[in-house]
Amino acid sequence: MKKRIIAAVLAGCMCITLLYGCGNSKKADNGKDSLTLFNYGEYIDPDVLDQFTEETGIEIKYEEALTPEEMYTKYKSGAIKYDLMCTSDYMIQKLIDEGELQKIDINSMEYKDNIDQKYWKLSNDIDPGNQYSVPYFWGTVGILYNTKKVKEPIDSWEVLFNHEYSGEIIMQNSIRDLYMVALKYLGYSLNTEDEDELRAAQNLLLEQKADVQAYLVDEARDEVVAENAVMAVIYSGEAYLGEEYNEDLAYVIPKEGSNLWVDSWCVTKYCKNPENAETFLNFLCRDDIAQKNFDYIYYSTPNNAVIDSLPEEDKNNEALVPSEDATDNCEVSKKLPDDTTKLMNYLWKELKAE
Amino acid sequence: MVDRIKDYLSRFYIVFIFIFLYAPILVMIVLSFNASRSRVIWGGFTLDWYTQLFASNEVMEALTTTIILAVASATIATLIGTIGAIGINAMREKNYKLVLAFTNIPMLNADIVTGIALMLWFVRFMPLGFGSVLIAHITFNIPYVILSVMPKIRQMNLSVYEAARDLGANALYAFMKITLPQLMGGIMSGFFMAFTMSMDDFAITYFTKGAGVNTLSTMIYSQIRKGIKPEMYALSTLIFAFVFVILLLVNYVPKMKKRGGR
Numbered sequence: 159m160k161k162r163i164i165a166a167v168l169a170g171c172m173c174i175t176l177l178y179g180c181g182n183s184k185k186a187d188n189g190k191d192s193l194t195l196f197n198y199g200e201y202i203d204p205d206v207l208d209q210f211t212e213e214t215g216i217e218i219k220y221e222e223a224l225t226p227e228e229m230y231t232k233y234k235s236g237a238i239k240y241d242l243m244c245t246s247d248y249m250i251q252k253l254i255d256e257g258e259l260q261k262i263d264i265n266s267m268e269y270k271d272n273i274d275q276k277y278w279k280l281s282n283d284i285d286p287g288n289q290y291s292v293p294y295f296w297g298t299v300g301i302l303y304n305t306k307k308v309k310e311p312i313d314s315w316e317v318l319f320n321h322e323y324s325g326e327i328i329m330q331n332s333i334r335d336l337y338m339v340a341l342k343y344l345g346y347s348l349n350t351e352d353e354d355e356l357r358a359a360q361n362l363l364l365e366q367k368a369d370v371q372a373y374l375v376d377e378a379r380d381e382v383v384a385e386n387a388v389m390a391v392i393y394s395g396e397a398y399l400g401e402e403y404n405e406d407l408a409y410v411i412p413k414e415g416s417n418l419w420v421d422s423w424c425v426t427k428y429c430k431n432p433e434n435a436e437t438f439l440n441f442l443c444r445d446d447i448a449q450k451n452f453d454y455i456y457y458s459t460p461n462n463a464v465i466d467s468l469p470e471e472d473k474n475n476e477a478l479v480p481s482e483d484a485t486d487n488c489e490v491s492k493k494l495p496d497d498t499t500k501l502m503n504y505l506w507k508e509l510k511a512e
Numbered sequence: 513m514v515d516r517i518k519d520y521l522s523r524f525y526i527v528f529i530f531i532f533l534y535a536p537i538l539v540m541i542v543l544s545f546n547a548s549r550s551r552v553i554w555g556g557f558t559l560d561w562y563t564q565l566f567a568s569n570e571v572m573e574a575l576t577t578t579i580i581l582a583v584a585s586a587t588i589a590t591l592i593g594t595i596g597a598i599g600i601n602a603m604r605e606k607n608y609k610l611v612l613a614f615t616n617i618p619m620l621n622a623d624i625v626t627g628i629a630l631m632l633w634f635v636r637f638m639p640l641g642f643g644s645v646l647i648a649h650i651t652f653n654i655p656y657v658i659l660s661v662m663p664k665i666r667q668m669n670l671s672v673y674e675a676a677r678d679l680g681a682n683a684l685y686a687f688m689k690i691t692l693p694q695l696m697g698g699i700m701s702g703f704f705m706a707f708t709m710s711m712d713d714f715a716i717t718y719f720t721k722g723a724g725v726n727t728l729s730t731m732i733y734s735q736i737r738k739g740i741k742p743e744m745y746a747l748s749t750l751i752f753a754f755v756f757v758i759l760l761l762v763n764y765v766p767k768m769k770k771r772g773g774r
Binding site for chain 1: 548549550551552553568569570631634635640719722723724726731733734735736737738739741
């Protein structure tokens with residue numbers, strides 16, 4: 159009996175010391191001069207973070223994730239109290255709706271005018287009044303194709319559906335990006351909630367399936383670069399890299415319009431030092447910092463200072479700096495109501511099972 | 513004739529299996545010297561990725577964390593596991609089976625379940641950080657140590673220990689001089705198993721790590737979106753070469769010594 163009591167007491171002591179020992183770091187966590195960031199992988203130049211700490215004395219804790227859904231889950235679990243998050247359009251909208259974000263005093267930011275008015279307007283679609291988010295990078299979805307293997311330059315989604323390039327097409331393997339193509343081709347909004355429109359898109363995709371070589375996400379670029387396929391529906395950032403590897407490739411935003419995506423930074427409700435967070439956001443918009451990040455990431459930037467300093471050939475690159483005309487018909491994808499999401503999931507399964 | 517065909521077929525089979533096992537690694541090694549970032553275009557031979565690898569703070573930090581974590585968790589788990597195994601072995605039949613079954617749970621359980629459960633537990637009691645990952649790794653390492661130490665204990669001849677005690681050795685002395693040397697093989701293999709498990713783990717680390725703590729596996733995971741960087745091919749190549757050399761040494765040096773000695 160005595161032995162048991164001693165054992166229990168010892169075990170208790172061990173637990174307490176363990177917890178206490180690890181708990182000590184808590185003070186540093188919530189310290190005044192530290193920020194915890196949550197971002198996509200490879201989505202900031204690591205030097206920028208060091209430079210920020212050097213200039214302001216604010217320590218950075220940095221965490222990465224792969225998809226907006228994953229970010230949302232990790233954020234919601236409350237395991238780590240993030241101060242700032244960089245995520246995609248519809249997820250920002252969702253976070254705003256759920257009251258997870260703090261308003262940012264954007265007007266007090268010295269470098270806010272570096273972000274072109276056009277992008278503030280664009281971001282307005284998901285964040286009415288531009289109160290919660292600062293655009294970071296953006297881009298489009300379009301067709302990356304091999305100019306030597308097509309008869310004439312492509313300008314429409316039609317090439318994906320007219321059976322001419324049967325077996326040479328790669329489509330996106332994600333619900334919204336896949337249905338977007340069909341919806342836009344049919345002239346509907348990519349945020350449609352209308353069942354008939356979605357069914358029409360479904361019929362088109364079912365009919366197209368025989369012509370599709372594969373539904374891919376990341377590997378799509380390399381398949382076109384290696385000339386295993388003639389064309390792929392692809393994100394503009396990937397397309398730019400593809401063009402670097404193989405000079406026969408070209409990227410086009412089809413005239414019917416496409417998806418325009420924006421990744422923005424926002425401040426969560428857990429952030430105890432909004433001034434520090436604003437300092438960081440302002441820092442990201444500064445000319446030299448935005449330039450550094452652009453050189454590292456090579457996605458389209460909303461930062462005027464960076465665009466102005468680009469070499470002429472990059473300025474005319476559709477994948478890097480899409481022209482006004484090309485993005486005229488493009489839309490930002492919004493959060494969909496649950497019913498529509500369910501229907502799309504069902505249609506997606508039906509399509510994949512076919 | 514039939515025998516020769518059989519012989520040929522079995523050799524072919526072995527070669528076939530080895531190709532499946534090692535071709536992917538070979539591809540990775542070749543790509544680590546590729547000047548182009550693309551996986552499908554050969555841009556010429558370069559050692560750039562290797563220099564960039566050692567210049568990158570991010571990668572070096574992740575590597576250090578991974579190694580410290582593996583060594584620390586394996587050491588602590590070996591300690592706890594060995595003592596635990598001895599204790600369990602001394603139990604009566606019923607308790608013995610019960611406790612052993614319990615210690616096996618973290619091993620049989622899916623990593624993701626263990627990971628999430630530990631995360632929920634940690635969130636309640638302590639901030640996530642290096643400490644939480646370490647505790648998690650120790651937790652899932654212990655069963656592997658017990659598993660490899662247990663058979664050694666059962667093989668052990670208890671009479672030797674008793675004889676030592678009879679001849680006046682105290683319990684600790686007898687344990688250190690008699691029991692421990694007999695268990696050493698099991699303890700070492702337990703340690704290395706735990707070390708490997710800790711280095712390999714992704715799911716549990718992912719859920720229990722705090723912001724700013726990255727191991728190699730979680731860092732590589734976050735790179736997937738924009739394509740894994742060739743630096744990682746270089747690092748993996750180095751790790752592969754390191755393990756390969758150690759295996760060669762372990763397998764050939766003792767043989768050479770034997771030959772040299774006689």
